Amino acid sequence: MKIIIGCDHAGYNLKIFLLKYLEKESIEVDDIGTDSDEAVDYPDYGYKVARSVASGVYDRGILICGSGVGMSIVANKVNGIRAALVMSAEQAEMSKKHNDANILVFAGRMIDDNTAQDAMHRWLHTEFEGGRHSRRVHKIHDLAKMEN
Secondary structure, three states: OEEEEEEHHHHHHHHHHHHHHHHHHOOOEEEOOOOOOOOOOOHHHHHHHHHHHHHOOOOEEEEEEEHHHHHHHOOOOOHHHOOOOOOOHHHHHHHHHHOOEEEEEEEEEOOOOOHHHHHHHHHOOOOOOOOHHHHHHHHHHHHHHHOO
């Protein structure tokens, strides 16, 4: 599995924490920044991660900003992306199991490091159930095509 991760200044500290876990687990990850807590524009990072996942270069992506909302909005503008903002391991698991979320989004200012790590772990180790959920995911993609 190949992962790409990006954040804005508000997500920087959580990103560093999560990168240590990914490295320990020997999960291949590319970090596209930001590289400090100095203010940046989250759409730049959210779009780059989303395009990289949508193009198939990466299997999954992780985004972090202060509330998680901005990154979610940006990522979900990209056709083929199903970005899920989660605050618990249970939400992360269900986002993969039922929605086949290919980008996990965290609120860097609202979630503690260990909860985010548990959520990421669960999301990385959960498979999409398919079945009736496939029909629903296809409907989401059909709606996106109608809008373009």
